[in-house]
Amino acid sequence: MAPFATYIAFIALADVLERVGAHANSLRWLYPVQVGLVLAMLLAWRQHFVELRTAPAARHVWLALAVGALVFVLWLLLDLEWMQLGTPRAFVPAGADGRIDWPLVALRAAGATLVVPLMEELFWRSFLLRWLVQRDFLSLRPARAGLGAITITILLFGSEHKLWLAGMVAGLAYTLLYMRSETLWTPILGHAVTNGLLAVWVVATGSWIYW
Template sequence: MGDQIDETKQVESLDPSQKLAQRQAARAARGSMLQRLDEWMTQHPWHPRVFPFVVYVALLWASEPARMWAPWAFPVVYILQCVVTAWLLWRYRKLTPELNWKFHWLAIPAGIVGLVGWIWLGDLMARLWFSDAGTDVLAEMGPALGWTTLSLRLLGMALVVPMFEELFFRSALLRSLYEPKPALASAIDLLSDLPVIGGWVGDTRLGKWADQYDRPMQAQFEKVPVGRISWFSLTASCVLWCLLSHHPRDWPGTFVCGFAWGWLVWMTNRGEKKLGIGPVVWAHAITNALLWGYVVSYGDWRFL
């Protein structure tokens, strides 16, 4: 305690020029951290397409403990989730030119198909295996805080989530997983880098086979344009989407959305059409907004 008081007195005793120097040093430190992030983002095409997803999911894990600690903490964490993720998408938008909000009318039926598949198959899965009723936000938080939280969820679901998820799954993964062999080689390389088992994996026949590929997923990503898809990339990206983002109850609906929206990316980037992932961002936004409306209207909190 005495040391803290002494440090406080030392800070207070600094003259204005010393205080200014300290503030400038602090700003320089913050600037250097941001500069390192900027440099890291440019080192690999996956970085600006994956990092927003990672940040959002990491903060999502923090939201439930916050909710259990105090209901008002959940919307605070959710705002932080959305703001930080949106800031990353905006700051590195020049590195992700395919991300846009260009509209195509096919986004409407694709969004409706996603909604119907999500609810119908999710309800079927709930009847068979997963009977969780979800959390009634209004009953748990009360009308004022509950509707505030629901309004924030609508904004996040319809605006932020479609951008970073489509950037990751319908751009990075669909392109990087176009051919199965390079994708398998990349997975083996990843295992080879792990502690304990990495050396053993690298010495196997599969490990030596994977060594013949140089940066396989990055090479595929750079070679495959937006909109070019394969059955393998569609299936593999849907599997990863299920495992990384969704409750097992929602896995069949995830496949419906993944295939419908993969088809939409292909349809809207054929020939001279080069709409990027804008239409699929719209489809995702439509599905999520309609799903929010369904949950609020019918009180089916399983899907929120």
């Protein structure tokens, strides 16, 4: 829970700082610190993530790649005003002179593609989905997660994102990948593909609003 809680705490911190008048340019470097701390936690506690020791079958890898790409397409389509929570706030990696800070772009893309999927899938799928069914969650097969736990985690996962409906669709897709393969690497891979393709799209089109 700690890596996920740390990630969310930085989002809240950025919101508070912005409300008290901090300029967006001064807040953009919070993200590298945020992702760096989360990555440090994941590395420090890697021996406890026992599910990561099981590799997915080849057919599940291909399925994860396809599902991740499909979720990316749906993410771009499900962006109507009523599908958004609050006022969208773009992450624009530009300095006061308007020039794009490419090292910051690279850090943002790497964090979104490599760190966030691992951190979120450990929390949402590996932990919460099964913990809602039984407290000894590691002993519960993913395929045995109940409808109630699935619904709760999908709704919460959606509420974590500005595009809440796209988030719910993504949460459902990653949950089904997890339950079908019963290996955590499958939803991690699908999630990474979605975020990776989105990062490419954001940089190529300048659509910073998706970040």
